[in-house]
Amino acid sequence: MTAKIARAAVIAAIYAVLTIVLRPFSFGYIQVRVAEALALLPILYPEAIAGLFIGCLVSNIYGGLGPIDIFLGSLTTLVAAWLTYRWRNSWFAYLPPIILNGLIVGTYLAFLLNVPVYLAVVTVALGEAIAVLVFGIPIIKRLRRVK
Amino acid sequence: MVFELGQYMPGNSAIHRLDPRTKLLSLFFYGVAILLAPNATAALISGSVIFPLIIVAGLRLAFIWRQLRPLLIFMTIVFAFQAVLTPGEALAAVGPAIITREGLNLGLMALARVFYLVLAAALLTATTDPLSLADGLEKLLRPGTRLGLPSQELALMLTLALRFVPTMLEEAERIMRAQMARGASFKGLKVKNLMPLIIPLFISAFRRAEALAEAMEARAYQGGKGRTRMRELALRPADYIFFIFTIMLVGSSFAYRLLVK
Numbered sequence: 096m097t098a099k100i101a102r103a104a105v106i107a108a109i110y111a112v113l114t115i116v117l118r119p120f121s122f123g124y125i126q127v128r129v130a131e132a133l134a135l136l137p138i139l140y141p142e143a144i145a146g147l148f149i150g151c152l153v154s155n156i157y158g159g160l161g162p163i164d165i166f167l168g169s170l171t172t173l174v175a176a177w178l179t180y181r182w183r184n185s186w187f188a189y190l191p192p193i194i195l196n197g198l199i200v201g202t203y204l205a206f207l208l209n210v211p212v213y214l215a216v217v218t219v220a221l222g223e224a225i226a227v228l229v230f231g232i233p234i235i236k237r238l239r240r241v242k
Numbered sequence: 243m244v245f246e247l248g249q250y251m252p253g254n255s256a257i258h259r260l261d262p263r264t265k266l267l268s269l270f271f272y273g274v275a276i277l278l279a280p281n282a283t284a285a286l287i288s289g290s291v292i293f294p295l296i297i298v299a300g301l302r303l304a305f306i307w308r309q310l311r312p313l314l315i316f317m318t319i320v321f322a323f324q325a326v327l328t329p330g331e332a333l334a335a336v337g338p339a340i341i342t343r344e345g346l347n348l349g350l351m352a353l354a355r356v357f358y359l360v361l362a363a364a365l366l367t368a369t370t371d372p373l374s375l376a377d378g379l380e381k382l383l384r385p386g387t388r389l390g391l392p393s394q395e396l397a398l399m400l401t402l403a404l405r406f407v408p409t410m411l412e413e414a415e416r417i418m419r420a421q422m423a424r425g426a427s428f429k430g431l432k433v434k435n436l437m438p439l440i441i442p443l444f445i446s447a448f449r450r451a452e453a454l455a456e457a458m459e460a461r462a463y464q465g466g467k468g469r470t471r472m473r474e475l476a477l478r479p480a481d482y483i484f485f486i487f488t489i490m491l492v493g494s495s496f497a498y499r500l501l502v503k
Contacts, residue, residue: 101455105451156367156375208320208352
């Protein structure tokens with residue numbers, strides 16, 4: 096169990112580091128949060144579910160759009176990570192972070208910033224899709240080799 | 243690349259001394275109050291309760307500016323977008339774009355929301371040291387334990403993650419320099435550029451995790467159950483008073499919304 100806790104903690108730290116280093120791209124509705132590429136990690140490591148949740152929580156506490164990002168954004172990541180883990184053996188696993196973040200984060204950002212819902216949902220989902228499909232899949236492929 | 247997660251400003255103000263749970267919950271309800279405000283004026287007024295708190299906490303203007311600066315471009319885009327694209331009574335025209343009264347109101351409201359929410363989060367992180375933040379979150383997650391939520395393990399992960407962020411940042415810089423010495427480039431967000439950073443970062447992080455797990459085993463860590471702690475959190479009268487004010491803010495914001503509509 097200690098090994099899992101430790102690994103979840105470093106995954107959370109990497110998530111926070113990537114979000115904060117690439118900060119200008121990471122928040123708001125025109126966002127490509129490269130750290131979200133890690134959303135696929137539950138495919139390889141179940142403990143990444145907790146790691147991603149904590150990582151998202153830390154990044155949002157220290158640099159998000161405040162309370163809503165902290166509570167809703169992190170919970171969305173948690174649910175998406177769990178679904179990715181459940182569907183880890185099929186390509187379905189790529190979808191939860193894109194769809195859930197697009198829908199939930201897009202909707203509350205639209206409400207928060209008074210922009211049309213469809214616009215915010217599409218842009219968030221697009222940014223998420225870039226992170227997950229373009230950056231996430233190669234990361235998983237390479238990590239599978241070194242695991 | 244200068245960066246510190248330590249936005250924490252040590253101090254002993256009334257805000258510093260509040261229980262982290264009070265601050266976390268108040269942050270949440272403050273956000274709700276601002277979102278309930280039905281127009282720009284109401285949002286600007288209800289949010290302004292944050293200013294006396296910032297003064298009491300003794301935060302400098304330079305510190306606040308540093309929190310808001312990264313969001314400047316984003317906020318400008320949001321505001322311009324609203325002002326121009328909302329149909330309504332025309333006020334002024336900039337080239338082909340027409341600025342409307344309704345647009346100005348919506349834009350200002352969005353601006354006020356982002357401004358206050360970021361300010362509130364900054365106030366929380368500036369006056370609460372990361373360890374007590376983790377303690378507070380653990381206590382707030384505790385009721386979830388019955389549903390199978392490992393609140394203590396999550397809090398430990400949070401503490402460890404906070405501790406590892408600076409280490410990982412250093413590591414990321416070292417890897418980037420090492421890769422650049424071998425001809426890699428880190429300009430632009432490209433897969434080809436980021437892989438030589440991310441993969442080594444993972445490998446070194448997992449190695450660190452292994453060492454950490456061994457250290458925990460050696461110290462006989464056996465899960466959170468029955469652990470005692472050095473600092474016990476306790477709510478004081480000030481916490482209750484602060485929280486009552488927060489609830490009053492939400493209540494008045496909600497009441498005003500009902501009245502206006």
